[in-house]
Amino acid sequence: MTAEWEIVVGLEVHVELATDTKLFSAAPSRFGDDPNTNVTPVCLGLPGSLPVLNRRAVELAMAVGLALNCEIRPSVFHRKNYFYPDMPKDYQVSQYDQPICSDGWLDVPGGSRVGIERAHLEEDAGKTTHLGGADGRIHGAVGALVDYNRAGTPLLEIVSRPDIGSAAEASAYVEEMRAILLTLGASDARLEEGSMRVDANISVRPAGSGELRTRCEVKNLNSLRSLRSAIDYEARRHIELYQSGEAPVQETRHWSEDGRTHSLRSKEEADDYRYFPEPDLVPLVPDDEWIDQVRAAMPELPASQRARLNECGADPEDAQVIANRGLAPLVLDAVAAGADASRAVTHAVQNLALDGAELLEAAQLASLVQMEISGQLTATQAKTVLGHMCERAPGAGADPSAIAAELGYEAMDSGELEALVDQAIADNPDAWAKFCAGESKVAGVFVGAVMKATRGQADGKAVNQILALRRGT
């Protein structure tokens, strides 16, 4: 970026809330099922059907709002009217001028604070598949198929203020948002799968001017990398326009694989959505008692988790990885239960990028670390046991000593191990002579033999100790 221009970015983050059912109907809210199997009359907009608000979706929205330091306010759902085949009622129910969350902020790791203008609830649309066009594109299509499974999925749209000044900061903002959503269990927040979608409002201004110039909204950013690239591309485009005496037009643009943004054709009717209060729903008025209950049920947020992990000795990168994986409570609680902090952090960073890891019990991680420290398990065995612990249902059956026993990882009787070492010495007299002559690296011959005999279960450290004893050093 040239010195005389600065980037101004505001982000709209849409997240699918992790509810069991849809925002206004009891249809399962689930991916990957056969088309149109998770639908009720409400999802299909059948005549006579009526919406009823999902309490859990509201509570998740409130929790996200509280985590983003927002005020939780009374809100009213509106209808946003426009025709599209995957919009079953040809209007979208959304909170319009009275969102449930407003005026908050998010501290982005690295120092800056980004204002949150609002976060509001709305329903998702279904999915349209274009038939016959090249690569499933609209252009040249001969028809389309509509699946309403996704229609009505609860979305929370989180709108930042234009406080973001670079592509890197935008990326960090989204990562931090994602960590918060995961920590709250509010969403699985996967950009690539569309359960988290980011639109960027991008403009530029002369550095230090503080003005807000014409912005373009860029859509189709389905990875952090596209977010960063699109911001840099679009900012450069704006600067070039200004430098050549022109100006950008306020419009919606599409980020595409070719590394550029493209203008979307806009329709005459597109911006007249005729919002009005949804008469089929009544006002949503959270009182202080309810807000306090939601607040009290919230887990520790990532920023605070990272600070405590740092205190445990984790470096900032490891702390971030652990927090982003949702493993901070596990690690912190295990340390509180007496686990060696360094081993616990190492496991969380190196061995726990696994589904189900966040379901481990801290006490069990602590006892696994203890077994490792006391020499009952080797580092390799500990990793294997950990993998088994993650696969099992939380609670019963994930006890590390039971799993170790099942795997035959009993710490070997020292007499038995000594016998195996002696056998290895007897089988390799030449190597033994070299070892006794001071060639320590041939120890691998005996360790290898013992490992082979025990199918990898022996503790290499213990074998080396016995060898040293036998040599008399």
Place this chain on the structure above:
Amino acid sequence: MNAARAIAADVRTGTRRATDVLEEFLGRIEAHDGDVHAFNAVTAERARATAAAIDAAVDEGRNPGPLAGVPVAFKDNLCTRGVATTCSSRMLEGWQPPYDATVVQTMTAAGAVMIGKTNLDEFAMGSSTEHSAFGPTRNPYDLARVPGGSSGGSAAAVAAGFAPLALGSDTGGSIRQPASLCGIVGIKPTYGRVSRFGLVAFASSFDQIGPFATDVADAALALGVISGHDPADSTSIPAAVPDFEAALERSVEGLRVGVVSELTGSGRNDAAVGGGALGDAAGEVLDGIDADVTERVFEAADALADAGATVGRVSVPAVTYGLTAYYLIALAEASSNLARYDGTRYGLRVEGADVEEMNRMTRRAGFGDEVKARIMLGTFALSAGYYDAYYGKAQRVRMLTRRDFDAAYADFDVLLSPTSPCVAFRFGERADPMTMYRCDTCTIPSNLSGDPAMSVPFGTGAEDLPVGVQVMAPALGEETMLAVAAALERAAPPLPKPQLVEGAAT
């Protein structure tokens, strides 16, 4: 005796068979519905099966419920599983919902037998049933006249003796006005008293389902069955359902009855209201209300005074603006509610080169003239630049109406007015849209406020045609409203029998 409660009592005790009762009504439909056209569909086979099941239950000593064996007609905008629900529109011709409306479930559970689906103005938009895509319904009192609307089919069915009970929906008067024009009782309950789940929406913040019956007691019986909280409707009121039939026994002595000045004019000075202890309330009088209709309202007030009520005049100034506010809000909601008829998921489709053209061609062919006009009016009222002047302002008038009614109910227990400004009119007589909209002048205020209101027959007007008096009450005040209606019914002069069914019904 073919009142619903008599049928139910006889069927429960085994005195009459539900199947015999049904055949009697089916016979009358067969003989006369060709003239009246109250029904879009008569569900005879299904009804025979239901009636047989009720008889079997009685034989086994079980109680089939308070409406045991009572044939009931449902307005064709109430969803009935597996039975076409058309809203009298080409758009939904043949559409079979995969579910029953809550009221259809509760009526069926109470032992009622669905006998058919009744005609209406397309999507309930009209006051004469002339705007049905399947042809108009005729008034059993005079086949050259309209039955009112939009629930004209339900009203005509009950008036003609095709069914002792029917359900309709009332958005701006669509139950009360046809009840008035057909000489029967019709109730619009408190908004939220009866679940709207399964009612095809016209204007969601006004729509309310209610019963038609030949007398107040039958209407109260049906109202009790369909009332109650429904978790499937967010606007359903979680209030206990009173014993509406018991309310009929209540005396009106000491009740304060207010005659709405704006809807009746200065009236007679010799009537009880003229010298009422609560004095005179001036107000701008709406024009277009027939003198012989207001005369019946004053006679009704006199009758209540004779029965011991205190009668006075009351001004509800905002009703003057009610019609305009109602149309702007109702049509705005309708424009959105009817967007879903786009040819994609159900109902009519007219093909087009792309989706947009398919939508436009489908809606061109599927909607009638009146529906198109109303959708466009509502779309305009919400569109950029006009929202504040039209929709926004209308919502404030709605609040004004709410406040004026609250003030009136501080002094009065119930209010009286005409139901319809006129008796049944001839086909084509009210072709101008504003003239037709004015049919709802007296009924619309209660839709704006959400309060309950009902029409009860009270004498006749021009051409000896029935006149209905409207009894209005504050929210959830149905019991007092019914007590007053019952008193009016007792005092009312006998109505002539409908021309069509003279000698056949009752």
Place this chain on the structure above:
Amino acid sequence: MEDATAISTDQVAHVALLARIELTADEIEHYTGHLARVLEHARELEDLDLADVPPLAHPYPLRNVFRDDVASPPVDRDEVLAQAPAASGGQFEVPPVLGEEA
């Protein structure tokens, strides 16, 4: 609303576009007359000073109506698709969707 007629043919044509209703020029004329007559009447609201009156959206003052996050059985897909104008492979089929395209 400043001009003599409450609505013009151009406005009606635009509204028909928003409402996705295909109309001929004659029909636009017809509806312009219809809408104008009704909107003429709406002018009576212009003189009302309602600045201090809040809007009323719901006739009965309910708030906070929810359901629990518990799934109930979906509708039968075959029953619903049997009512659709066109269906294919368990989905609703429509003509090509034009419009927004990069």
